[in-house]
Amino acid sequence: MYKKxxxxxxxxRLYWQEPLSAHTTFKVGGPADLLVVPQTIGEIKELLRICNxxxxxxxxxxxxxxxxxxxxxxxxxxxxxxxSLKSVYxxxxxxxxxxGIRLSELSKKxxxxxxxxxxxxxxxxxxxxGAVVMNAGAYEGEMSQVLTAVSALNTKGxxxxxxxxxxxxxxRSSIFQKGDWIVVSALMKLSVGKREQIEARMKKYARLRRxxxxxxxxxxxxxxxxxxxxxxGPLIEKMGL
Numbered sequence: 001m002y003k004k005x006x007x008x009x010x011x012x013r014l015y016w017q018e019p020l021s022a023h024t025t026f027k028v029g030g031p032a033d034l035l036v037v038p039q040t041i042g043e044i045k046e047l048l049r050i051c052n053x054x055x056x057x058x059x060x061x062x063x064x065x066x067x068x069x070x071x072x073x074x075x076x077x078x079x080x081x082x083x084s085l086k087s088v089y090x091x092x093x094x095x096x097x098x099x100g101i102r103l104s105e106l107s108k109k110x111x112x113x114x115x116x117x118x119x120x121x122x123x124x125x126x127x128x129x130g131a132v133v134m135n136a137g138a139y140e141g142e143m144s145q146v147l148t149a150v151s152a153l154n155t156k157g158x159x160x161x162x163x164x165x166x167x168x169x170x171x172r173s174s175i176f177q178k179g180d181w182i183v184v185s186a187l188m189k190l191s192v193g194k195r196e197q198i199e200a201r202m203k204k205y206a207r208l209r210r211x212x213x214x215x216x217x218x219x220x221x222x223x224x225x226x227x228x229x230x231x232x233g234p235l236i237e238k239m240g241l
Contacts, residue, residue, distance in 0.1 A: 002034055004050045005077070013037040020069040023061060023080065025125055027218040029069030032078040039084040041184050045157035047079055048182075052155060060182050062127035063102060066134065082127050085184065090115070094148075095188045099129025103136065111202060116193035117146045122202040123209040129183040133176040135169050139205055144169035146188040152181040159184075171228075 006014065014036060020029030038044045051058040057076030061067065064082065085100035090113055097106050103126055107118035120141025124131065132150055135143050150162045160181075168175040176183055 001054065001056065002077075004054065005034070005036065005047065008046045008050075009036055009038065009043065013039070018078070020064075020073060020078065023078075023082075024064035024067060024069065025218060026068055028071070030071045030073030032069075032074040033076055035078040035080055037080050037083045041085075041153070041159070044079065044081075044153060044182065044184065045159075047077070048153065048155060048157040051077055062099065062130040063125065065125040065127075066130060081129055081184075085129075093190050093192060095190060096185060097128045097188070098185045099127060099132075099183050101128050102126070103128050103131045107202065110190055111195060111198045114192055114195045114198065115190040116198050117141075117188070117190035119198060119201040119205065122205045128186055132183045132186050133174060134172050135174050136172070139208075142169075143186075144174075146190060147186055148189045149187040150176075150183055151185045152176065152183045154181055 014034060015032075016034055017031040018035040019031050020035075021027050023029070023035070036047060038047060047058070050056070057074075059074060059076070059078055061078050061080045062082045081100045082102075083100065085098040087098045088101060088106065088109055089096040090109070093115060095106070095110060095115070103118075103121045103124045106128060107121040110116075110118045118141075120137055120139045121131070124136055124138060126134075126136060130136070131143050132147065137143060137145075144164070144167070147164060147167070150167065151159060152162060153159055162175070166175065175181070
């Protein structure tokens with residue numbers, strides 16, 4: 001069943017009966033039949049082709065921060081992007097980042113180049129790819145505010161570039177949640193600022209996270225979706241919960 005995958009991916013990047021609890025921030029999940037770590041877009045294309053032609057179930061995983069696998073695991077292939085596809089290119093006010101890099105790491109790289117716009121990402125545990133898919137955000141900022149283009153593969157392995165008007169961004173949602181596309185890279189437009197001010201905002205957001213979230217325990221950070229026009233915190237306090 002997996003013979004063709006073994007022909008294109010070296011054995012050291014094939015993990016058989018891999019416990020998925022080791023790949024999610026909730027630290028839960030049974031074994032996957034096979035977890036594969038591709039290192040190039042070409043390898044991802046080939047994996048998709050094989051899984052489709054051989055009718056092998058598959059799921060794409062970034063850094064595992066917004067997903068729970070059942071204790072029985074996953075019968076099929078888990079394609080993990082969070083161990084690779086981490087290249088970042090900075091040109092002027094633009095940043096091109098591959099999907100596997102941690103979003104909070106990217107925000108630090110932006111700050112080091114005196115680029116403002118990703119401060120909100122400080123402490124968000126997911127990858128750039130996952131952040132694009134769910135339009136991740138915090139502290140009045142979100143991915144849709146900085147994205148100018150996204151490259152994604154469809155289930156046939158065909159690469160397409162999406163522009164903001166095509167991505168159907170909403171509150172923690174995007175067109176990519178329909179499951180037909182795998183985000184592989186994102187282009188962002190930031191703005192030049194003063195590094196010390198950018199880093200000060202990031203330190204403030206990091207402090208707020210430490211105060212409000214149990215960062216020493218397995219979790220996915222904040223996973224609440226705020227109802228339109230309502231802030232959940234005051235509502236919970238009002239109800240005495």
